[in-house]
Amino acid sequence: MDIWLAIFIVGIFLSPFILPLMLWIVVTTVNFMKDAISDVIYNIKGRLDNQRCMRRQRRLERLSDAEKACLAMQGDRSALELITNRDELEQILQKAEDEYIRQMACGKLGHQWNGCVCKTCGVKNIFAARDMHQWDYCVCKICGVEAPDAIHDWELINQESTESESDEWYGGHMVRMTSVTEIKTYRCRHCGREYQDSQSYT
Ligand SMILES: [Zn+2]
Ligand SMILES: [Zn+2]
Ligand SMILES: [Zn+2]
Structure with a gap:
């Protein structure tokens, strides 16, 4: 028998399987490429976001304290973090609308503790030492923290x-x-x- 005839006969038997097999190979390859491409895009996006953050940080560092104070007044905590001028911090402490921003400015100036509460900004320190609190049975009546040896009723x-x-x-x-x-x-x-x-x- 001719060898080519044999190949032809085997080919006819296998032909129903060849098309699905090729389809499977194409679909798998496309899916694999899609995943690989989206991974690459995701990585690039992450790097770009990082670079944006770093650029913003560098821009902030170049601003004057007055400009940083202006941003801090509007609630920008990272700008406030960079201010060193005490007058600007005083201004923020007195005028910022956001309580947290005022307390942060006070913290940079140094809180004035009266027991577990700051006289200036009113921030409470529940981690203050035991005798800094004012105990009222089981809790501190100033900051509300539970006494370490609380006896509840x-x-x-x-x-x-x-x-x-x-x-x-x-x-x-x-x-x-x-x-x-x-x-x-x-x-x-x-x-x-x-x-x-x-x-x-x-
Ligand atoms: Zn304070
Ligand atoms: Zn307290
Ligand atoms: Zn209690």
């Missing part, structure tokens, strides 16, 4: 119980067991903090 405000059933192997038999979970909610009469206590029994 708990009052039971809610009580719920749920029942659940399960089959358990007990003494050679399957026994239906009922278990009850009781959840009690307490609230401190003094500071309003809450806690839950749950107990299960069968």
